Amino acid sequence: MSSFTNDFSLVTKNGQEGDFINQRNALSTVKRTRQCQRRKFLHIGPLQLDEIHKQIEEAESDGISESKSPPAKPDDANKENEVKPISKLQDSFDFGFMSLNTPVKKSEPVKNNFATPSLNYRPIGTSKINRNLEFQYVTPNTKIPPKVQCSVKMQPYLRTPITKLCTAPDQHKVESELKPAVQLRPSLDPTFQRIKVNDVEYIILNELGKGGSSEVFHCYNHEMKTHRAIKVVSLANGASATGFINEVKMLKALQQCNRIIKMFDYEIKEEEKILLVVLEVGGTDLSKILKESALNTTHMPLYMLLYYWMEMLYAVKQIHSHGIVHSDLKPANFLKVEGYLKLIDFGIASCIQSDMTSVVKAVPEGSFNYISPEALSNENSTNVNSPSYGKPKYKISYKSDVWSLGCILYQLVYRRTPFQHISQIWVKLSTIVNAEHKIEYPEAPWVPQKIIDTIRECLQRDVKLRPSVDDLILLYENMFRTLS
Numbered sequence: 001m002s003s004f005t006n007d008f009s010l011v012t013k014n015g016q017e018g019d020f021i022n023q024r025n026a027l028s029t030v031k032r033t034r035q036c037q038r039r040k041f042l043h044i045g046p047l048q049l050d051e052i053h054k055q056i057e058e059a060e061s062d063g064i065s066e067s068k069s070p071p072a073k074p075d076d077a078n079k080e081n082e083v084k085p086i087s088k089l090q091d092s093f094d095f096g097f098m099s100l101n102t103p104v105k106k107s108e109p110v111k112n113n114f115a116t117p118s119l120n121y122r123p124i125g126t127s128k129i130n131r132n133l134e135f136q137y138v139t140p141n142t143k144i145p146p147k148v149q150c151s152v153k154m155q156p157y158l159r160t161p162i163t164k165l166c167t168a169p170d171q172h173k174v175e176s177e178l179k180p181a182v183q184l185r186p187s188l189d190p191t192f193q194r195i196k197v198n199d200v201e202y203i204i205l206n207e208l209g210k211g212g213s214s215e216v217f218h219c220y221n222h223e224m225k226t227h228r229a230i231k232v233v234s235l236a237n238g239a240s241a242t243g244f245i246n247e248v249k250m251l252k253a254l255q256q257c258n259r260i261i262k263m264f265d266y267e268i269k270e271e272e273k274i275l276l277v278v279l280e281v282g283g284t285d286l287s288k289i290l291k292e293s294a295l296n297t298t299h300m301p302l303y304m305l306l307y308y309w310m311e312m313l314y315a316v317k318q319i320h321s322h323g324i325v326h327s328d329l330k331p332a333n334f335l336k337v338e339g340y341l342k343l344i345d346f347g348i349a350s351c352i353q354s355d356m357t358s359v360v361k362a363v364p365e366g367s368f369n370y371i372s373p374e375a376l377s378n379e380n381s382t383n384v385n386s387p388s389y390g391k392p393k394y395k396i397s398y399k400s401d402v403w404s405l406g407c408i409l410y411q412l413v414y415r416r417t418p419f420q421h422i423s424q425i426w427v428k429l430s431t432i433v434n435a436e437h438k439i440e441y442p443e444a445p446w447v448p449q450k451i452i453d454t455i456r457e458c459l460q461r462d463v464k465l466r467p468s469v470d471d472l473i474l475l476y477e478n479m480f481r482t483l484s
């Protein structure tokens with residue numbers, strides 16, 4: 001079954017990520033660059049260029065192409081063909097809007113001015129871009145006969161053929177429904193990428209983020225009129241596949257918690273080796289907030305610091321009270337959703353049974369800047385019958401999450417994590433476990449001493465000495481109340 005379908009058409013181009021082509025001039029661009037097309041465009045699908053040119057000429061001779069537009073001045077023409085950047089969407093989510101920089105020239109009718117954002121797909125889970133797989137879609141001029149369509153190269157995990165699905169009347173409907181929430185560019189016949197989860201179809205609006213082996217898209221279902229985030233996870237790598245399936249199980253178990261991202265649906269597509277998870281849409285994650293705040297000349301205001309701290313504590317309390325240790329807490333795993341911080345990633349979380357205080361797990365995948373010392377104290381499995389015999393193991397408990405929270409609080413105050421300045425990974429890891437090593441606490445007059453004391457308590461290498469999340473909530477609720 002096809003999970004992604006598409007009816008983008010006309011030309012493909014080796015473009016830069018985040019660029020798009022002014023659609024209004026797609027026809028004229030093709031015409032002008034006819035001489036160099038074979039060199040410039042990477043791939044044209046089953047319909048040959050000659051056939052496309054024939055169709056374009058037919059459209060032009062009908063008097064419905066760009067020949068009706070007033071002749072453009074040479075400068076204007078260059079400007080119009082300029083590749084322009086798409087605005088960063090991340091910022092706009094805080095306001096619930098998606099701003100799209102549609103280049104609209106005032107003197108011309110809006111109906112011909114639209115461009116589809118470039119979707120530079122590449123195999124997920126790989127950091128290197130394979131240039132041959134990049135392509136850029138240009139939505140066709142509405143007047144081009146519909147048979148001028150061509151297929152495009154597909155990302156390896158999208159194995160099913162691209163087919164035409166969206167019709168112009170459909171599109172009008174979708175657009176009018178989306179307008180209040182999302183400003184789509186005005187268009188008569190834009191075309192969308194679609195994704196299906198358990199036979200429910202969603203239009204992909206844009207990419208929200210990327211993980212180690214996943215991509216998250218902002219999607220819209222126009223029958224239910226709902227916005228969703230769909231996480232597309234590659235299950236090609238056996239080890240991480242287990243982690244993601246574990247994550248879905250955890251999310252399912254935590255659906256009653258208001259500080260955990262809501263999951264609406266999921267589907268494992270075995271043939272395509274992908275997992276699709278339908279989630280509520282969030283805004284910015286805490287790592288992006290921290291990066292932006294690090295650019296400011298002033299420190300994060302105290303009320304904001306306390307707000308993020310309390311939000312993290314509430315979220316972690318919810319998982320701990322369900323017997324779950326996250327074990328990979330880091331700012332990127334906290335997402336801002338309607339004013340709350342919610343936990344989004346449970347890839348390596350573990351359940352602790354009520355009669356146990358810790359669990360032993362395989363080597364961590366989480367970020368080393370937030371990892372607790374006990375998580376790095378290897379204990380090789382000695383059980384010869386165990387499949388993990390001989391492999392390094394580590395012991396985690398609820399207090400491992402407290403250490404990670406301490407690292408995040410440290411970062412909220414000092415704009416870096418306690419071990420971030422150590423660049424060599426093995427030096428960093430041995431410093432984290434080294435009881436002799438004293439963590440630096442530079443003077444921080446912009447926060448109360450209590451906050452620095454809290455960090456010190458959380459970052460104690462002796463697990464038993466660290467406070468629990470409940471202790472921390474008690475300590476801070478009062479301080480937060482007096483400020484708000």
Ligand SMILES: Nc1ncnc2c1ncn2[C@@H]1O[C@H](COP(=O)(O)OP(=O)(O)OP(=O)(O)O)[C@@H](O)[C@H]1O
Pocket residue numbers: 208209210211212213214216229231261279280281282283284285332333335344345347
């Ligand atoms: N529901 C959502 N709404 C909005 N953005 C999201 C949502 N889920 C994830 N994101 C964005 O996508 C990014 C990657 O998502 P996520 O952390 O779930 O992927 P991952 O593959 O599990 O990551 P990692 O490799 O760090 O474990 C997040 O940091 C966040 O910015």
